[in-house]
Amino acid sequence: MGSLKEVRSSIEEAYKKKLDRPRIIVGLGTCGMAAGGTKVMAAIETEVEKLGLDVDLDFTSCIGMCYAEPVVEMGLPGAASVVYGGVYPEDVAQLIESHMVNKTPVTDKAEIQISAGGATYEGIPVMEKSPYYEKQVRSVTSRLGRTNPERIEDYIATGGYAGLEKALTMEPQEIINQVKISGLRGRGGGGFPTGTKWQFVADAVGDKKYIVCNADEGDPGAFMDRSVLEGDPHAIMEGMMIAGYAIGANEGVIYCRAEYPLAIKRLNMAIAVAEEMGILGDNIMGTDFNFKLRIKAGAGAFVCGEETALLNSIEGKRGMPRVRPPFPAHKGLWQKPTCLNNVETFANIPFIVRNGGDWYASMGTEKSKGSKVFCLTGKINNTGLAEVPMGITLREVVFNIAGGIADGKKFKAVQSGGPSGGCLPAEQLDLPIDYDSLISGGAMMGSGGLVVMDEGTCMVDVAKFFLNFTQLESCGKCTPCREGTKRLLEILERICDGLGVPEDIDTLERLAKTIKTSALCALGQTAPNPVLTTLRYFRNEYEAHINEKRCPAGVCPELLTYAIVEDKCVGCGVCIKACPVGAITGEKKAAHTIDASKCVKCGACVPKCKFDAIVQA
Amino acid sequence: MAICKCTGEQVESPQDVQLMELLEHYREYDGALIPVLQGAQDIYGYLPGEVLETISKELKIPFSEVFGVVTFYSQFHLKPRGRNIIRVCLGTACHVRGGSKIFEGLKEILGVDNGGTTEDLRFTLESVACIGACGLAPVIMINDDTHGRLTNDGLDKILEQYE
Numbered sequence: 008m009g010s011l012k013e014v015r016s017s018i019e020e021a022y023k024k025k026l027d028r029p030r031i032i033v034g035l036g037t038c039g040m041a042a043g044g045t046k047v048m049a050a051i052e053t054e055v056e057k058l059g060l061d062v063d064l065d066f067t068s069c070i071g072m073c074y075a076e077p078v079v080e081m082g083l084p085g086a087a088s089v090v091y092g093g094v095y096p097e098d099v100a101q102l103i104e105s106h107m108v109n110k111t112p113v114t115d116k117a118e119i120q121i122s123a124g125g126a127t128y129e130g131i132p133v134m135e136k137s138p139y140y141e142k143q144v145r146s147v148t149s150r151l152g153r154t155n156p157e158r159i160e161d162y163i164a165t166g167g168y169a170g171l172e173k174a175l176t177m178e179p180q181e182i183i184n185q186v187k188i189s190g191l192r193g194r195g196g197g198g199f200p201t202g203t204k205w206q207f208v209a210d211a212v213g214d215k216k217y218i219v220c221n222a223d224e225g226d227p228g229a230f231m232d233r234s235v236l237e238g239d240p241h242a243i244m245e246g247m248m249i250a251g252y253a254i255g256a257n258e259g260v261i262y263c264r265a266e267y268p269l270a271i272k273r274l275n276m277a278i279a280v281a282e283e284m285g286i287l288g289d290n291i292m293g294t295d296f297n298f299k300l301r302i303k304a305g306a307g308a309f310v311c312g313e314e315t316a317l318l319n320s321i322e323g324k325r326g327m328p329r330v331r332p333p334f335p336a337h338k339g340l341w342q343k344p345t346c347l348n349n350v351e352t353f354a355n356i357p358f359i360v361r362n363g364g365d366w367y368a369s370m371g372t373e374k375s376k377g378s379k380v381f382c383l384t385g386k387i388n389n390t391g392l393a394e395v396p397m398g399i400t401l402r403e404v405v406f407n408i409a410g411g412i413a414d415g416k417k418f419k420a421v422q423s424g425g426p427s428g429g430c431l432p433a434e435q436l437d438l439p440i441d442y443d444s445l446i447s448g449g450a451m452m453g454s455g456g457l458v459v460m461d462e463g464t465c466m467v468d469v470a471k472f473f474l475n476f477t478q479l480e481s482c483g484k485c486t487p488c489r490e491g492t493k494r495l496l497e498i499l500e501r502i503c504d505g506l507g508v509p510e511d512i513d514t515l516e517r518l519a520k521t522i523k524t525s526a527l528c529a530l531g532q533t534a535p536n537p538v539l540t541t542l543r544y545f546r547n548e549y550e551a552h553i554n555e556k557r558c559p560a561g562v563c564p565e566l567l568t569y570a571i572v573e574d575k576c577v578g579c580g581v582c583i584k585a586c587p588v589g590a591i592t593g594e595k596k597a598a599h600t601i602d603a604s605k606c607v608k609c610g611a612c613v614p615k616c617k618f619d620a621i622v623q624a
Numbered sequence: 625m626a627i628c629k630c631t632g633e634q635v636e637s638p639q640d641v642q643l644m645e646l647l648e649h650y651r652e653y654d655g656a657l658i659p660v661l662q663g664a665q666d667i668y669g670y671l672p673g674e675v676l677e678t679i680s681k682e683l684k685i686p687f688s689e690v691f692g693v694v695t696f697y698s699q700f701h702l703k704p705r706g707r708n709i710i711r712v713c714l715g716t717a718c719h720v721r722g723g724s725k726i727f728e729g730l731k732e733i734l735g736v737d738n739g740g741t742t743e744d745l746r747f748t749l750e751s752v753a754c755i756g757a758c759g760l761a762p763v764i765m766i767n768d769d770t771h772g773r774l775t776n777d778g779l780d781k782i783l784e785q786y787e
Contacts, residue, residue: 038757041770073759227715230756268768306697323657325696384717390759458716472719
């Protein structure tokens with residue numbers, strides 16, 4: 008292909024025509040499929056065929072409203088398209104009849120409507136004004152749920168590869184300058200200025216340089232990289248190609264978690280079609296720039312998210328971190344200068360090149376520019392993916408976008424930054440979300456997972472959960488991480504089992520600080536964070552476990568006791584049958600009792616009692 | 625290579641042929657070991673000792689290094705596995721939404737522990753740190769299918785779909 012300009016206008020025209028046709032689009036990201044999206048798709052196909060409708064059927068990725076999955080969008084020419092949530096196969100016939108045949112949207116199933124300049128329907132929130140999207144700014148996520156990720160035409164028609172086209176007319180140094188002006192910082196969590204990193208690699212001496220994309224998103228509670236990989240694979244490739252041109256590399260590797268099979272499939276498809284069209288390969292768009300790209304699937308090791316461990320893994324070795332310096336910018340993959348960035352960082356690049364660094368820097372705070380994609384999970388009403396400007400407060404995210412705490416319970420903490428992050432309490436809800444504020448609060452940005460916890464979560468148990476994770480995932484190369492996290496975990500387990508002693512708190516603190524300063528890589532250096540922040544904000548829970556042998560949230564089984572409230576018990580005997588060890592006794596129609604010495608605290612009796620007579624304390 | 629019980633000769637199974645093709649493809653490739661091990665595991669379902677020896681010899685990588693890599697990564701397996709692999713997510717989002725109860729439930733239904741395979745080789749059960757479908761927690765993955773928003777009551781029905 009000579010220039011993309013020649014084909015772009017015809018692709019754009021075809022895309023516009025597509026929007027002038029009646030269409031039904033099903034969200035088929037991993038989350039959509041998990042909620043049953045494929046079955047909904049099949050039901051739609053059957054129904055459309057049965058009615059003989061002239062309708063385009065298509066699929067897209069995750070629009071971000073995971074709470075509403077399975078999601079189906081229906082659109083008619085000249086009108087806004089309506090996104091329906093919670094659509095199951097049994098709803099399909101009625102939805103199609105009402106929306107596609109009678110042209111009347113089903114308001115009570117509609118989540119939002121997306122206007123493309125046409126008329127809008129009454130009674131359905133417009134996307135930009137709906138509670139979930141109102142405070143969001145969608146750039147990296149702008150194509151998610153809007154285009155078919157398996158078709159390069161959709162990508163090009165929505166401005167794709169225009170950034171690369173523009174970059175190829177610029178001087179490499181000018182691109183690096185724009186990235187510097189943008190203020191973009193590494194979205195993997197470290198927050199190192201991207202432009203500065205690029206400059207290091209560009210200035211490094213080497214006959215061969217590499218671009219590596221870290222798509223080994225392993226933080227429990229974070230899935231933004233998966234969503235972008237599945238929903239907009241070309242954007243990552245475009246970002247990597249621009250990086251390659253800017254720093255003088257002609258080879259790139261995407262290191263993707265093997266747990267993301269759909270992402271790997273769509274990336275493979277995207278690479279193949281881009282090569283076919285001359286966007287990837289030799290003499291890209293008729294210039295002298297060559298770039299080839301391959302995918303390396305991970306093999307299951309959390310530590311491979313650490314940059315030097317990731318490089319070892321690509322080289323076919325055990326994924327253990329290397330001592331730095333030398334940094335990858337100077338000696339990375341195969342000892343050559345390597346520019347290693349995260350998925351979301353690369354996905355931002357085409358927008359920055361197209362719109363200029365100043366445009367990007369106009370969003371966010373002084374030291375954290377632009378937008379950041381967060382994954383909202385845990386005990387909230389609206390779980391999903393949200394792209395917000397840096398500097399927005401935790402409160403706005405939890406209570407406005409995520410819709411507050413589920414089941415009418417009380418907010419307790421928000422866990423940010425995965426196992427390396429920390430738990431922030433209600434007092435910190437007005438903290439602006441940016442790299443430096445989160446660190447000052449004791450947590451960190453991490454890749455962007457926000458797990459919200461309610462009053463039913465035990466913070467000692469949460470710390471134990473994370474330590475169990477990091478202890479299992481420690482590669483074992485350095486002693487502080489290998490032995491230290493194990494000892495931390497042992498102490499936490501003892502406390503949860505009711506065997507804690509008052510000295511434990513001091514030991515935990517001392518050990519945590521030692522590991523933080525002496526571990527080899529970021530995994531070990533940040534592993535104690537969950538312990539340190541829970542001790543900082545929820546010390547009273549540790550004290551209750553140790554001194555009063557009580558778990559205030561009612562989670563740690565060894566510290567629970569069950570009792571029957573005499574006034575409420577009618578003596579029906581259901582709990583006696585439910586108890587597997589015969590700890591409950593009592594005459595018919597008289598209040599029963601639980602023998603604490605026999606009770607194994609399985610809790611089987613609680614849901615069986617229709618009178619809420621069994622309490623745990 | 626298998627040894628024929630009747631003649632005592634070495635015979636090549638169709639899987640061995642596939643392995644040789646795989647090795648041929650990756651011979652000149654930088655960092656071939658992990659992709660080859662992944663491919664070999666796809667072919668055999670797990671990584672038998674003889675296969676590791678063949679890989680070591682063909683790629684000219686010391687056996688100790690091959691074994692070191694296999695035991696480092698959680699996705700490589702040295703023992704036969706079930707036809708269907710159940711991965712129970714125990715990530716943070718699933719943890720706070722009761723993922724461990726699902727895990728306990730599956731252990732009870734299948735009668736195996738973490739990493740265990742049922743006697744009829746129908747299922748292997750294992751826990752994973754995060755599948756990345758946190759919005760639908762608690763979640764499990766069977767082979768490449770993800771099942772979300774689970775409750776213990778629905779588990780039997782899901783398992784029925786897998787032979």
